[in-house]
Amino acid sequence: MGRVIGIDLGTTNSCVGVMEAGEPVVIVSAEGGRVTPSVVAVSKAGERLTGQVAKRQAITNPDNTIFSIKRLMGRKFNDPEVVRDRKILPFKISEAPNGDVKVVMGDREYSTAEISAMILQKMKMDAEAYLGEKVTEAVITVPAYFNDSQRQATKDAGKIAGLEVLRIVNEPTAASLAYGLDKKKDQTIAVYDLGGGTFDISIMELGGGTFHVKSTNGDTHLGGDDFDQQVIDWLCDEFRRDQGIDLRQDRMALQRLKEAAEKAKCELSTVMQTEITLPFITADASGPKHLNITLTRARLEQLVMDLVEKTIGPCQQALADAGVTPAQIDEVVLVGGQTRMPIVQEKVKQLFGREPCKGVNPDEVVGIGAAIQAGVLKGEVRDVLLLDITPLTLGIETLGAVMTPLIPRNTTIPTAKSQIFSTAADNQTTVDIHVLQGERAMAADNKTLGRFMLDGVIPAPRGVPQIEVTFDIDANGIVSVKAHDKGTGKEQKIVITASSGLSKEEVERMQREAETYAEEDRRRREEVETRNAADTLAYTAEKTLREQGDKVPSDLKQQTEDKIAQVRSALQGPDINEVRRTMQELSEVLQRVGAAVYQAAPPPPGAEAPPGEEPPEGKPPEEGTVEGEFREV
């Protein structure tokens, strides 16, 4: 029992995921975020804060707000990285008797594992809130270059947080899992991770189902924040040139600029230019000033080119250390929000000579990979039942030679679906079930899987008989179609084995064609529906005149008959607009007929109702067998 969660414990942000019905899902935090800032604090009141809330009060509480703890995990006080970071980080870092790093928060010292544990605890709580059950096991990711003591510290952090860490997984491995690369043959993978504050490149080899890290490199102080800063600086420079005021001196303006710069940067990943508009950004003696500057993607790329180039060196070094050439790289995986930028993706493509994998949200890809690993390790308390989907829509041919779908494509099987159809003509005694597979609107454009007939239908006005058609697909993909006459109880069935279906190539071709012809198909289907409606209307009109003719004044009756004739003649021709027009006119005349009938003696019950009954499920129009169509007027 109990689900295993996967946690991406990041330097700036953390992400937690879990497997749900065979798919990895990112768990949303209590604050509504898909990632949680890796920040911990103790407020002046002694309250412990984690995540977004801790980040919001960081400025007012610099001594007791701990962030980027990952930079210190598992390291010794005298490590060169720690020495360097000590200069930048505002909180107090001290040395434990054994040389380990400790941080001071509130009035006591904490080990780095204890701080990370607080973050993990928050992720755990959010997961429990989402899942509605306790969580006691997790998979946690670490950078590939983490050494033993760093990994152990991470494991300890998990333990302190009340989580049994089933495995510590390398971040690039997790990213590869998210793309399902472990399912492919042996290969060499490069993982390019450009996040908010750090850049990491890893070269890995997948062999015999396991990942081996061959080399790592990077820049611990290069990330999206640096890109934002370039934009902010440029905006300030442009504004000073235009308006003579240096916004850098105005704290409030800077705040707005920061947000606007990041937003513009993100937008330029999808559009070629964006307008940054900040009205009343500042004021001087002559009055208020507005910032209204257009930033093009080209300009942005110029501004950040140096930063992007800074990633090349580490990549080349990593390749050299791994002893592989770019040509030998089989897949490139992108991690980190900053990799969304087109110029970054282009640079990666240039470096490695291939398109990188990018379908998964780069901020979440490591968390998702961790969740996948968690699922694999838990081995699923039960066997995973691998279920197939039916690749193409299944249905039958109905009035007007269209295909009426019953089971849409990509439905998971086994499954069954029933729908009630009826006859198209009065006194029709057999229905022809033409089983089709495909995405096109017209029956003829799809593949015939089989045909059979159900006879012995009791003669009745069209649309009255109820024929229940049931499609059933079993777990092996065997399709059986049954037609059951609810009136007579008679039944016919056909079983279609997989061999009469389509190959993978044919499936793809049909899907492509469906897209190409989507507009045309839609139009044709509409046409058929209009014709069917016109036909039904004419039929109804004829029936009404037959049954209620005596109540209708003769000139109106003549008009109606004329209109009916016009509709029927329009139906013979190809012009659908003509059909619509005559149908409209007949409809108007019929309304007058209805009024006339009601003004006469009280009509016998049901005289003016549409012919036949609705099928019991209350299914509206669009039912019919080959020739049968039933429509509401």
Add this chain to the structure above:
Amino acid sequence: MDNEEKDLSPEEIVQREEDVVSELEDMESLQKALSEEKAKAQDYLANWQRAQADFINYKRRIEQERNETAKFSNAMLILNLLPVLDDLERALENVSAKLAGLTWVDGIMLIYRKLQAILEGHGLTEIKAIGEPFDPNLHEAVLFGEGEGGKVIEELQKGYKLHDRVIRPTMVKVGKSKEEKEESPEEGQ
């Protein structure tokens, strides 16, 4: 002790013994097969129950999410409109003495109020900040400086709640108490 037994030849007895042994073996393998099938059936039932349970839980959660979505479906749109509200406020705060009397300016004020009212109608409420004790659940501190310690002394950007959820915390300047001022002379970032 029957006559039957006396009539059996040694060969027939051996045959009978062999038959019995063979039947016992058959029974054994059948029982083994039976218990295997039973185990399988149990397994299938258990898996089916779990799958069913998962499905029910999933449905329950989707229902919850759907209710949430209905309530907050406009959250994104409203969040994106807030900067416009901010800018309108700035515009109105910056009416120069020359413009102050203009009816036209009054018109803009009316438009602003109307926008406010519409958003309020959708559940938007302003977060109280100035003068309040700083609360990171509601406010985001971006400046830290002279003022009453621990209180919000300036509002850089209004914060809002949609129904009961904070959609944008108030961007504030928090006051630094005297002791804090002595500790670190830095202000903000």
